[in-house]
Amino acid sequence: MNDDIQGLGGGTQTQHDQHGLWPKAETVEDFRRNLDTVHARIAAACQRAGRDPASVRLLPVSKTVEEARIRLAYEAGCRYLGENKLQEVSRKWEAMADLADLKWSVIGHLQTNKAKLVARYAAEFQALDSLRVAEALDRRLQAEGRALDVFVQVNTSGEASKYGLHPDETAAFLRELPAFPALRVRGLMTLAVFSAEPARVRQCFILLRALRDRLRQEAPDGIGLDELSMGMSGDYEIAIEEGATVVRVGQAIFGARNTPDSFYWPAEPDAGTAA
Numbered sequence: 001m002n003d004d005i006q007g008l009g010g011g012t013q014t015q016h017d018q019h020g021l022w023p024k025a026e027t028v029e030d031f032r033r034n035l036d037t038v039h040a041r042i043a044a045a046c047q048r049a050g051r052d053p054a055s056v057r058l059l060p061v062s063k064t065v066e067e068a069r070i071r072l073a074y075e076a077g078c079r080y081l082g083e084n085k086l087q088e089v090s091r092k093w094e095a096m097a098d099l100a101d102l103k104w105s106v107i108g109h110l111q112t113n114k115a116k117l118v119a120r121y122a123a124e125f126q127a128l129d130s131l132r133v134a135e136a137l138d139r140r141l142q143a144e145g146r147a148l149d150v151f152v153q154v155n156t157s158g159e160a161s162k163y164g165l166h167p168d169e170t171a172a173f174l175r176e177l178p179a180f181p182a183l184r185v186r187g188l189m190t191l192a193v194f195s196a197e198p199a200r201v202r203q204c205f206i207l208l209r210a211l212r213d214r215l216r217q218e219a220p221d222g223i224g225l226d227e228l229s230m231g232m233s234g235d236y237e238i239a240i241e242e243g244a245t246v247v248r249v250g251q252a253i254f255g256a257r258n259t260p261d262s263f264y265w266p267a268e269p270d271a272g273t274a275a
């Protein structure tokens with residue numbers, strides 16, 4: 001069914017060059033407007049790809065955003081937020097514990113010594129890429145009497161510096177995961193190459209979807225691969241054309257970040273605005 005998507009969507013550009021044009025959201029109205037804009041673009045991308053907009057979840061990413069503005073986003077309707085760094089999000093968990101229905105997705109690399117925090121406070125973890133972390137998380141989750149939705153992160157850009165499993169290692173990794181019953185595996189996650197060339201970005205998304213389609217045939221019982229978390233502010237429309245079910249969007253909702261992206265993941269030499 002998706003075979004013609006690439007042709008249909010071939011003209012969609014990245015928006016990395018929009019960086020300076022993402023204004024800082026400072027009121028509830030600003031957040032409503034930005035969320036409306038992103039939802040409209042999601043719907044348009046779905047229409048180009050012949051997909052149901054309800055099949056794509058928007059995960060707003062609030063890293064670097066301070067508590068006061070996160071509360072405005074909450075007022076504008078955000079109930080699920082993505083954060084990259086444990087040190088940062090654990091402060092926010094404490095500060096916003098009063099927002100009982102606000103859930104958090106950890107989308108960045110995890111060190112085993114922080115597994116306890118994720119097991120206690122996170123609703124989802126999208127960056128699983130080692131058995132050590134799987135083991136630590138599972139043990140902490142069992143101690144908490146909880147289960148956690150997880151995504152396996154795959155490095156589709158081939159950049160040695162990026163986190164995630166090599167695509168060729170992913171099948172063997174998935175075969176180990178039934179040993180960790182508190183991890184509910186939902187799918188795969190990736191970061192595309194940060195490039196202004198849409199064809200190179202799209203290639204990363206195509207790779208993840210093809211890998212998922214192939215692994216789904218052989219995945220062990222209980223290992224779900226329905227979800228594809230791919231696409232961010234600069235490239236989420238391309239990701240949707242290629243099958244994303246979760247898009248992680250920060251700057252297009254909250255406004256451009258001052259912190260360089262290289263703080264969260266290493267940038268490519270041609271990354272332009274990333275540095």
Ligand SMILES: *Cc1c(COP(=O)(O)O)cnc(C)c1O
Nearest residue numbers: 061084107232233248249250251
């Ligand atoms: C920050 C981040 C995003 C969102 O990036 P934006 O450019 O703000 O949309 C997506 N995924 C991960 C893993 C991130 O760290």
